[in-house]
Amino acid sequence: MLIVAVLCPGTATAQEVELEGALPDSVVVTATRLAEEARLSGRRVTVWTARDLQRLPVTSYDELLRTVAGLEVQSRGGFGVQSDLTMRGSTFNGVLVLLDGARLNDPMTGHFLADFPVPLAEIARIEVLRGPAAAMYGPDAIGGVVQLFTHAGLHAAAEARGFSGSVEGTAGRHGLYDVRGAARQHGDRTLWSTSAEAQESDGQVIRNEAGEPVRSPDGAVRTDFQREVASAAVSHAFDRATLYARGGVDTRDFNAFQFYSGLPSDTAREATTTLWAQTRLSAAPAAPTQWTLQLHARQHDDTYIYNPQTPANEHTSRRLEAQAHASRALSSQLRLTGGVSGTVRGIDSNNMGRHQDASGGAFLTTRYQPTARLTLNASGRVDADPGYGVEATPQVGIAYNRKALTLRGGISRAVRAPTYIERYFNTELDSPRGRDLGNPDLRAERAWAYEAGVDVYPGPGLSLHATAFQRDTRDLIDFAQLTPADTVFLARNLLQVQTRGVEVEAEGNRVVGPVQLRATASYTYLDASLGDVEDGVTFKYALTNARHLVQSNLMMRLASVQLGVQGLWKDPLDGDPYGVVDLRGAYRLPFADRALQLSAEVRNVFDVSYSEIFAAPMPERWWLIGAQWRF
Numbered sequence: 001m002l003i004v005a006v007l008c009p010g011t012a013t014a015q016e017v018e019l020e021g022a023l024p025d026s027v028v029v030t031a032t033r034l035a036e037e038a039r040l041s042g043r044r045v046t047v048w049t050a051r052d053l054q055r056l057p058v059t060s061y062d063e064l065l066r067t068v069a070g071l072e073v074q075s076r077g078g079f080g081v082q083s084d085l086t087m088r089g090s091t092f093n094g095v096l097v098l099l100d101g102a103r104l105n106d107p108m109t110g111h112f113l114a115d116f117p118v119p120l121a122e123i124a125r126i127e128v129l130r131g132p133a134a135a136m137y138g139p140d141a142i143g144g145v146v147q148l149f150t151h152a153g154l155h156a157a158a159e160a161r162g163f164s165g166s167v168e169g170t171a172g173r174h175g176l177y178d179v180r181g182a183a184r185q186h187g188d189r190t191l192w193s194t195s196a197e198a199q200e201s202d203g204q205v206i207r208n209e210a211g212e213p214v215r216s217p218d219g220a221v222r223t224d225f226q227r228e229v230a231s232a233a234v235s236h237a238f239d240r241a242t243l244y245a246r247g248g249v250d251t252r253d254f255n256a257f258q259f260y261s262g263l264p265s266d267t268a269r270e271a272t273t274t275l276w277a278q279t280r281l282s283a284a285p286a287a288p289t290q291w292t293l294q295l296h297a298r299q300h301d302d303t304y305i306y307n308p309q310t311p312a313n314e315h316t317s318r319r320l321e322a323q324a325h326a327s328r329a330l331s332s333q334l335r336l337t338g339g340v341s342g343t344v345r346g347i348d349s350n351n352m353g354r355h356q357d358a359s360g361g362a363f364l365t366t367r368y369q370p371t372a373r374l375t376l377n378a379s380g381r382v383d384a385d386p387g388y389g390v391e392a393t394p395q396v397g398i399a400y401n402r403k404a405l406t407l408r409g410g411i412s413r414a415v416r417a418p419t420y421i422e423r424y425f426n427t428e429l430d431s432p433r434g435r436d437l438g439n440p441d442l443r444a445e446r447a448w449a450y451e452a453g454v455d456v457y458p459g460p461g462l463s464l465h466a467t468a469f470q471r472d473t474r475d476l477i478d479f480a481q482l483t484p485a486d487t488v489f490l491a492r493n494l495l496q497v498q499t500r501g502v503e504v505e506a507e508g509n510r511v512v513g514p515v516q517l518r519a520t521a522s523y524t525y526l527d528a529s530l531g532d533v534e535d536g537v538t539f540k541y542a543l544t545n546a547r548h549l550v551q552s553n554l555m556m557r558l559a560s561v562q563l564g565v566q567g568l569w570k571d572p573l574d575g576d577p578y579g580v581v582d583l584r585g586a587y588r589l590p591f592a593d594r595a596l597q598l599s600a601e602v603r604n605v606f607d608v609s610y611s612e613i614f615a616a617p618m619p620e621r622w623w624l625i626g627a628q629w630r631f
Helices: 002-007 050-055 061-065 420-424
Strands: 045-049 071-076 082-087 095-099 123-130 144-150 162-172 176-186 190-201 225-237 241-255 269-283 289-305 313-329 334-349 353-368 374-385 389-402 405-416 435-437 445-459 462-474 477-481 488-493 496-512 515-529 546-558 561-572 578-591 594-603 622-630
Touching: 045 050, 050 123, 050 546, 050 561, 050 578, 061 071, 061 082, 061 123, 082 095, 176 622, 334 420, 353 420
Parallel strands: 095 144, 435 488
Antiparallel strands: 045 123, 071 082, 123 144, 162 176, 162 622, 176 190, 190 225, 225 241, 241 269, 269 289, 289 313, 313 334, 334 353, 353 374, 374 389, 389 405, 405 445, 445 462, 462 496, 477 488, 496 515, 515 546, 546 561, 561 578, 578 594, 594 622
8 A cells, every 4th residue: 555655646647558458569568567668678578479379389388488589398298298497597496477467386396387277278478588587576586487468367458349269179199189169258348258178198108218118007108198277267347447357277187207206116197286266456557557456376286196006195285375566657757666465375285294384575666767768677575485584686677779779688686485395395105216305494595697688670570689697596406315325315405506698589570472471599508507516416407407409480371371380409408419390280261251270280290209307208209180260
């Protein structure tokens, strides 16, 4: 209430881009919590829209993220079954994921970031912010932020009124099927949206290094999976405010062979259920003070069986968070944004026991434009958390724009509290050698990050970007064996870890004759130094990032024909390099006055055998055919 009172007086003179409506690709929200030109933020933000999702060979949002420059997706099993996200050398617990502004991260572990309780058909836009953002969003945003916006969350006023939707089905190798549908009713003030998806596959046979099938007492081990997800939302625009609410559920059952270890005895299975609810009340787009009140809750149930001879580990984690923020232009040069948040989280587990704690924080950020070309952004946040006490996370950024050139840079601090897995996981209940053991005495990670970049726009639809970055992290958390004689990986604080690197990107959107083209290509170099670590120490995750990462995609459209090509090449800090190419072609034809699209995909065109985490096998060459009807 105090923040709102400070920001409300006076009359706003600056015009902000309305969040309600179709956001242009040049406008981003995640960097500053406001809809504004990306060139003013001083940060590098990548935007993907629903149009892009239709043209790429992807069936889940984490598969799409594999093409985002500098964002490394470490998948287990493919097809969105489970994936870790890392940016700029962070661990998988160092990336924050938001759904329409609400935090999705699970307090148990970052391994569940891909357990997304909304079908891909609901996603209207994805923004990826690279680099720390703890000064605005709080803990966990050490490597960067991924924010997903839904159609109802944006409540795009530019969309056509009336009823619309789609039905889509895909079939593929190894008994794969994927059936999904979405429907939206858009009135003058109210938007209703609902969607559902079901996906299943028998999976490919898992083979050992000798090429022989891996077997368990139940028979040959396969990468089978089953997933169902459904969500419904409503958004209603009152005269002075907009109310938005969403509920969602995601259930999955899958083979988890060596998802968390490289041990021969690991023939695991896992089943998860994610429940999601959120409600948000925000100011009307034309209001001089932009404010938002939001409440969201997540519950995640996980059942993990290491192998048929061991008992199941069962966990239920919960998170409830309330947040509020407001923004006001005090003049044509100065804007203030401030907010508060409070969180209650807990876990009930037969492996880790029962725990519950609470945290909270407040932030204030300013955007000052002394000249038309120069923008200064400064933020500060204070958080109180039982994992680390009271911490301040300041951040300063600068952007200088001159015609087709943007220079940007920034300094920021971030902090991350240990997760419940890192603090309390107890392998002594079923302790096969080499598994993990939590440590309740862990300290939090603390990091300072520095970056400088340049953006060049040499012509219409063409942009070039380069960023150099460095992060100095103290007390980075990882599971480690200090000697070969250790029987478990104990959660520990490393003394100091320094990561540095360079991101280079090129993007193009052009029309060449009758052909529409969008192409992106990027290269990321990363180097990591673990400081004063003794020889013989083995870490699980500290060196899983790619030293060299090349990502590219090409989308072409000619009349009713679409083609998407996606390429990835990785050279890990510790491991062998590999490259993967995916293809998708589609043809659109009229059908009963509606659009019917037929598609064909080939995943892993060159049938590369590879793993991204431990020995969890990624999909071999798969073919898929599908049809989509839009109404």
